[in-house]
Amino acid sequence: MNEVLALAEEILDASLSQTRPRFFAFVGSSGLESAVLGDLLATAHDVNMATTAHAADLIESQTVQWLSSLVGYDGAEGYFTSGGMISNLTALSAAREKAAPGTRMTGVRDGRLCVYTSVESHASIQRACEVLGLGSQAVRAVSIDEHRRMRADELRTAITQDVADGRAPMAVVATAGTTLTGAVDDLQAVSAVCRDLDVWMHVDGAYGLPAASAPETAHLFAGLSDADSVSVDAHKWLFVPKACGCLMVKDKNALRATFAHDSGYMLHDDQRVEHSVDATLEYSRPFRALKLWVALKTHGRQQYVSAISKNLALARILADLIGEEDRLELLTQPQLSIVPFRYLPWNHEPNDFNRRLVKKMQERGRVWVSDAVLDGRVCLRPCIVNFRTQEDDVRALVEETLAVAAALD
Secondary structure, eight states: OHHHHHHHHHHHHTSOOTTSTTBOSSSOOOOOHHHHHHHHHHHHHTOOTTSOOTHHHHHHHHHHHHHHHHHTOTTOEEEEESSHHHHHHHHHHHHHHHHSTTHHHHOOOSOOEEEEEETTSOHHHHHHHHHTTSOGGGEEEEOBOTTSOBOHHHHHHHHHHHHHTTOEEEEEEEEBSOTTTOOBOOHHHHHHHHHHHTOEEEEEOTTTGGGGGSTTTGGGGTTGGGOSEEEEEHHHHTOOOSOOEEEEESOHHHHHHHHOOOBTTBOOOOTTOOOGGGGOSOSSOOOTHHHHHHHHHHHHHHHHHHHHHHHHHHHHHHHHHHHTOTTEEEOSOOSSSBOOEEEOOSSSOHHHHHHHHHHHHHHHOSSBOOEEEETTEEEEOOBOOOTTOOHHHHHHHHHHHHHHHHHHO
């Protein structure tokens, strides 16, 4: 056994760890130690959350309440999932059943249902529509404004036109922190459209929603409380290890109407006993809530808010450092903690150069950053969501960018 564990340790050491403070790529996890221990306990006990699980059910419910209070979506109910993909798919499943009752039995037949979201929303929205039988053509990609937020006026126009054409609006998906730039849609404006036109409003906050707890960014999330459903990934900006997503809803009955089944192996003769499988997409479901419960219980709300605020401050510092360098171009001011920028080479085509720059930086391994394309421009896209990251790490990112670029240019 010791030899096997030693080999496993070698494998992990040779793998890409997102928990390190200079990992700036994608939207990483931090592997908070208290949550790791909670995850270990949950795994060792191997509770199955499909059926009634007694104390584990209560802890999941309490953790949802704590989380909903933290982000300003008070009074919500919900369940923990594997992440944003399943959370968004679950929410859109409920929206489909509300917009077209009985579709879970009859299937999608006429292609009338439509989903509306920003052109920069996450690909999981399109994938969910494909899985639900709507097809990607059912997704209406709404243009963005100068702050990269979905335009509410164009959203209203698109829905109104579809209704006039005999189509059925199923859901609007607003994004609370896009993966590309961290932009937060105007949730108040979107909710007004959904309310006026009676359309399900889902907020995909997988990455950015924890910033609703920070005083400097809370105003960006005004209108969140009007949403029918909200998703957030605790394994992103709440620092716990994967997988730990959460879907919160105003009305849990909408989930039961979508997923409940009668079966001979899952009895419902005692109405006092709830089986969460009647309201979730997943069947066998691990006790994911425990890791976040342990973390919140250990560190408390204020330590979480402070850590998120620190990440926000580091993003602003990074933007300022980029602005001080003639050869670096900041592509958009950070709304949250994503800071896209690029190097301006002397003698090379910029897009090709920045692709090579990122690849070389990854090969060197002193910092880890991913590339992206923003308005046709290839850029570096650092995202700061690790409580271990310090100002020295942010400065190291700029220094390494300049050093590697100088060698390539």
